[in-house]
Amino acid sequence: MKILVMVKRVTDPNVIIRVNAENTSVDLNNVKMAINPFCEIAMEEAVRLKEAGIATEIIAMSIGPAQAQDQLRTALAMGADRGLLVESEESLEPLTVAKLTAKVVEEEQIGLVLLGKQSIDTDNSQTGQMLSAILGWSQGTFASKVDIVDNTLNLTREVDSGLQSLTLTLPSVVTCDLRLNEPRFASLPNIMKAKRKPLVIKPAADYGVDLTSKIKTLKVESPNTRQSGEIVGSVAALLDKLKTEKGVI
Amino acid sequence: MSILVLAEHDNTGLKEATLTTITAASQIGGDIDVLIAGDQCAGAAEAAAKISGVSRVRVADNACYKGLLAENTAALVVSLSSEYSHIMAPATTNGKNILPRVAASLDVSAFSDIIGVVSADTFKRTIYAGNAIATVQSEDTIKVITVRGTAFSLAEQNGSASIGAVTEAHDLGLSTFAGESVAKSDRVELTSAGIVISGGRGMQNSENFSMLEKVASKLGAAVGASRAAVDAGFVPNDMQVGQTGKIVAPDLYIAVGISGAIQHLAGMKDSKVIVAINKDPDAPIFQVADYGLVDDLFDAVPQLEQAL
Amino acid sequence: MRESMEFDVVIVGAGPAGLSMACRLMQQAQQAEREVTICVVEKGSEVGAHIFSGAVFEPRALEELFPNWKERGAPLNTPVVRDDIYLFQDANKAKKIPNSLVPQTMHNEGNYIISLGNMCRWLAEQAEALGVEIFPGFAAAEILFNEDGSVKGIATGDMGVGADGQQKGGYMEGMELHAKYTVFSEGCRGHLGKQLMEKFDLNKDADVQHYGIGIKELWTIDPAKHQPGLVVHGAGWPLDKDTNGGSFLYHGENNQVVVGLVVDLSYSNPYLGPFDEFQRMKHHPVFKETLEGGTRISYGARAITKGGFNSLPKMYFPGGLLIGCDAGTLNFAKIKGSHTAMKSGMLAAESVFAALVEDDQGGKELTSYTEALKNSWVYDELHRTRNFGPAMHKFGTFWGGAFNYLDQNWFKGKLPFTLRDNTPDHAQLKEASKCQPISYPKADGKISFDKLSSVFLSSTNHEEDQPCHLTLKDAAVPVEKNWRLFNGPEARFCPAGVYEYIDDTRDADEKRLQINAQNCLHCKTCDIKDPSQNITWVVPEGTGGPNYPNM
Structure with missing residues (x-):
């Protein structure tokens, strides 16, 4: 089975995010970028499936700017066999990303797509679900356990109330949650080898998908900073406020 | 305009998230229909009929909707979609699982986790983990939206909507529900707790955290800690709230003996109500607290426990 | 293997x-x-x-x-257009030094303000x-x-x-x-x-190597106050006459300025905090006028070697x-x-x-x-320039500065003798009992800030569960010596709040040293200035440390 792993270039989770002066976006000027942490988990899962003899080949794919090659190289160092960058300088919305990916899935005869459950920049959590819909495949989101036996996928999902178990038909689209695994560090020799693994770059426009965005971002603002409230004189006064004014206890 | 809200429920009753989503829907305006999909979910349908502002409750009661499987439920929603300008759901794991699938099936974009309604086609949502708020506008004919529960108030429940059945079952056979285990632990989970009480360096040692445990058990709260308390070895790291720990946004956050370093604030500033108990009146935590109590925690916390 | x-x-x-x-x-x-x-x-x-x-x-x-660095797009975008040098007399007063009296080495024509x-x-x-x-x-x-x-x-x-x-x-x-x-x-x-x-x-x-600690912030300021290419240097206040160092403010690109202070680590008063000196320095009208209404974007610190020729x-x-x-x-x-x-x-x-x-x-x-x-x-x-640093150490900022003016401008550094300074910086610290405590003003949250909110802006991060990379040769020394004799100077010279002396819960009259290794900015000041030379800085797990953008 061929596995496709989607890898997104996002701001490093450790950097401080600031809205730009024009209020059009966040300021990404020389900000450290990294592979989306949930995509890293998806990548790790793919490698484990290959190590278990279930996957035959892992293709890491990114849709983004030329610099996203860095993140694909990281994926290759973690164990992907080859990389594909669908290049687009413009940030594309999830529906477009899903459509482009569906084209690749068909081209490459993919049996399982692994993605992160969301990217930590736009926080949409849509691409996997949309891709699954377009392909007409089964869908396993927020996975915390992936188990493939005899062409069925036993999946455990993290849901609000706890854990949900599903049996999915293959092919399938799975989005990965935090507790699925702990991604490995890419070793130095593997990083070096990754530089020599095949990485194909194709313009997004070549796939025959309408790339125009249906969603317009009108404004990006900083969240309101909290204002300080009042100092209360006693525990009794505090409880009274919490009960009567706020109704939180 | 007419709006379909996919409800979050447990078959017998509604989850609060449904009520907040109805509030968001009423801010958009137009008729609001509620869809109850599930297996043996008549109770939830009756509860939905009581929500003020709802015109119609549509019930799809079929075994194939057990566990709200994304494939089947999305197909159901899609089959009803032609009547609506907006399709909404709470941004729960169900809503987030199902609605993007609905959107792609309709070839429209989706809005995740909105925190504000500007107009019928324009919404506010957070990006970058809440570090920025984007105002976004849709050109699509059908708007597909999930709603953040904490950002809207609960809808009233003194309505009487009609209830009608949707009989056609959409069993796609792509997935099967195989079971559910409800998270059970003695301790309330930090990230999902409605109330969190956290201790900082001011707790002085790990034994003193038992004072917080007592308050927590009375309130049904989770116990957290600041990084300073973790670094000082009072409590394990999985209790840490903050930039490098867990991000929480409960209805009530009580910070005890926490100075309020910005790293800690980054992890709890989205709490609805923040209470700070600290003997240092200059502690930065008071700058973000709704209510501050300048007092020795070793007096105040036992008093609090007794008063509850 | x-x-x-x-x-x-x-x-x-x-x-x-x-x-x-x-x-x-x-x-x-x-x-x-x-x-x-x-x-x-x-x-x-x-x-x-x-x-x-x-x-x-x-x-x-x-x-x-x-x-052909220009064609290759090297980020040298802001040529220096003017050098202003001030001698700060106190918290409000400053004298601008006429260009002709400035040591030749401090002229910056042909140089660029950059992010290294x-x-x-x-x-x-x-x-x-x-x-x-x-x-x-x-x-x-x-x-x-x-x-x-x-x-x-x-x-x-x-x-x-x-x-x-x-x-x-x-x-x-x-x-x-x-x-x-x-x-x-x-x-x-x-x-x-x-x-x-x-x-x-x-x-x-x-000769023994000498060091300074440089602390710097990046600000976005009101475009009306921004003068790309302006370089401001200062000496004097807030540092006392026994402490060398200098302040700076550079106007870079994109309405941004960097403001900073270098404090010579040969200082002697253990109550001195380079971070606190820097925070109060920004309240001087020369700096405050520029910064007021702006936003602080980033913060960081790093030790610098300054022994120069003699210490190579x-x-x-x-x-x-x-x-x-x-x-x-x-x-x-x-x-x-x-x-x-x-x-x-x-x-x-x-x-x-x-x-x-x-x-x-x-x-x-x-x-x-x-x-x-x-x-x-x-x-x-x-x-x-071999005599520049030692002259400052020997003669203080004013007379040392005068010497340096003559040495650099008249004799072009060719005076036939060499000043030497062989006391290591860590040995310069005097016992706390012999020094005046310094009371620093409280941060106002607009121009000056506390340490932790500053460290936050460095985006520093270390995997929490790893061995502490700030190692102590002897775990008893911090309290026995550094606390008792020097009032815990590491809590002040560390610009990241890594070192804290806190009450020992087992004994109310005792202190213990808390090391918050996660805050570390990799500046190495502790390794240099610890009066006991008991702290050894080693590398933490790779990728740990600050994530400076545009610094």
């Missing part, structure tokens, strides 16, 4: 020295059509993440390395395009030696080791990188450089070289080290390349490097 890889050259640290060396070496190799393998390891999460400098940049070395971090990002691109392998996120943790005692290479640190020293899930053993020549360019007070100096007694003929150690040893500020090539009279660091790297490249061409199998002492350095402008520059 750890895995190993072989290279011609391994370079430790992707700063201006290391990257310039890598570029120069590859340029020569390409010219000679010879294959040379170079590996650069960098502990930061990316190139530039740990780079911290003013910076007013003198392009001399860059011109030599890439004469961005400069290094650019240099890394050039290096990679030339075929250099750069590995950010890998910390050189250990020096490896051949049987004959020469340097064999380095080992990267293990990843995935818990605070208890046990292997965690995802454990990855460090790796040995062997080279014919291993070049250390860790910057000021490199932790491997320090070991090499001891092992090979490299300081034998040098032997820079070669069997199998390797020290370059840049790992040796101490900064020109303190100019408060610039990037150009000299780059040049030292380029000269090192030439020496190493000459050896490789001769089929040298490595492990030798490349004396040609020091020869080349002696014949270069680096040496000339450093020699002329």
Whole structure:
């Protein structure tokens, strides 16, 4: 089975995010970028499936700017066999990303797509679900356990109330949650080898998908900073406020 | 305009998230229909009929909707979609699982986790983990939206909507529900707790955290800690709230003996109500607290426990 | 057995020295059509993440390395258009010093205001395009030696080791990188450089090294107040007459300014806090007028070597070289080290390349490097300014400054004598009982800020569950000596709030030292200034540390 792993270039989770002066976006000027942490988990899962003899080949794919090659190289160092960058300088919305990916899935005869459950920049959590819909495949989101036996996928999902178990038909689209695994560090020799693994770059426009965005971002603002409230004189006064004014206890 | 809200429920009753989503829907305006999909979910349908502002409750009661499987439920929603300008759901794991699938099936974009309604086609949502708020506008004919529960108030429940059945079952056979285990632990989970009480360096040692445990058990709260308390070895790291720990946004956050370093604030500033108990009146935590109590925690916390 | 890889050259640290060396070496190799393998390891999460400098940049070395740097898009975007120098008399008053009285070394015509971090990002691109392998996120943790005692290479640190020293899930053993020549360019007070100096007694003929701590913030200011290319330097207040140092404010691009303070680590009062001095400094009208209404974007700190010529150690040893500020090539009279660091790297490249061409199998002492350095402008520059620092130490800011004016402007640094200063900075600290406590004003949250909200802006981060990288030789010393005699100076000189003396819960009258290693900015000040020399800074797990953008 061929596995496709989607890898997104996002701001490093450790950097401080600031809205730009024009209020059009966040300021990404020389900000450290990294592979989306949930995509890293998806990548790790793919490698484990290959190590278990279930996957035959892992293709890491990114849709983004030329610099996203860095993140694909990281994926290759973690164990992907080859990389594909669908290049687009413009940030594309999830529906477009899903459509482009569906084209690749068909081209490459993919049996399982692994993605992160969301990217930590736009926080949409849509691409996997949309891709699954377009392909007409089964869908396993927020996975915390992936188990493939005899062409069925036993999946455990993290849901609000706890854990949900599903049996999915293959092919399938799975989005990965935090507790699925702990991604490995890419070793130095593997990083070096990754530089020599095949990485194909194709313009997004070549796939025959309408790339125009249906969603317009009108404004990006900083969240309101909290204002300080009042100092209360006693525990009794505090409880009274919490009960009567706020109704939180 | 007419709006379909996919409800979050447990078959017998509604989850609060449904009520907040109805509030968001009423801010958009137009008729609001509620869809109850599930297996043996008549109770939830009756509860939905009581929500003020709802015109119609549509019930799809079929075994194939057990566990709200994304494939089947999305197909159901899609089959009803032609009547609506907006399709909404709470941004729960169900809503987030199902609605993007609905959107792609309709070839429209989706809005995740909105925190504000500007107009019928324009919404506010957070990006970058809440570090920025984007105002976004849709050109699509059908708007597909999930709603953040904490950002809207609960809808009233003194309505009487009609209830009608949707009989056609959409069993796609792509997935099967195989079971559910409800998270059970003695301790309330930090990230999902409605109330969190956290201790900082001011707790002085790990034994003193038992004072917080007592308050927590009375309130049904989770116990957290600041990084300073973790670094000082009072409590394990999985209790840490903050930039490098867990991000929480409960209805009530009580910070005890926490100075309020910005790293800690980054992890709890989205709490609805923040209470700070600290003997240092200059502690930065008071700058973000709704209510501050300048007092020795070793007096105040036992008093609090007794008063509850 | 750890895995190993072989290279011609391994370079430790992707700063201006290391990257310039890598570029120069590859340029020569390409010219000679010879294959040379170079590996650069960098502990930061990316190139530039740990780079911290003013910076007013003198392009001399860059011109030599890439004469077409402009076409290549080097980020030198803001030429210096004016130098203002102030002598700060107190919290409100300042005198602007007439240009004619300023030491020649402080004039900046032809220089650029840059972000050295961005400069290094650019240099890394050039290096990679030339075929250099750069590995950010890998910390050189250990020096490896051949049987004959020469340097064999380095080992990267293990990843995935818990605070208890046990292997965690995802454990990855460090790796040995062997080279014919291993070049250390860790910057000021490199932790491997320090070991090499001891092992090979490299300081034998040098004066004691001296240091300063530089603290800096990046601000976005009101465009109406922004004057791109304006360089402001100051001396005097808030530092007292016994404490050397200087303040700076540079107007860069995009309505941004950097504001900072360098405090000489030879200060004697243990109550002094460089961070607090810097915070109150910004309230001086000269700074406040510019900053008011602006937003602070980033914060950081780094120690700098300032001993200059007199303190330069032997820079070669069997199998390797020290370059840049790992040796101490900064020109303190100019408060610039990037150009000299780059040049030292380029000269090192030439020496190493000459050896490789001769089929040298490595492990030798490349004396040609020091020869080349002696014949270069680096040496000339450093020699002329050799008295600058010692004069300040000996005569104080005012008379030292006067001496430096005469020395640099009238005699061009050619006075036939050398001032020396052989007391190490850590030994300058006086006991607390003999000093006045300093009461610093409270931060206002607009111009001045507390330490933790500052550290937050450095985006520093360390995996929590790992061994503490701030090691103590003797765990009893902090309380027994540093607290009792010096009132816990590490809590003040650390600009990141790493060290805290807190009440010992077992004994209310006692203190204990709390080390918040996660806050560390990798500035190395603790390693330098600890009066007991009990703290040893070692590298944490790779990628740990600050994530400076545009610094």
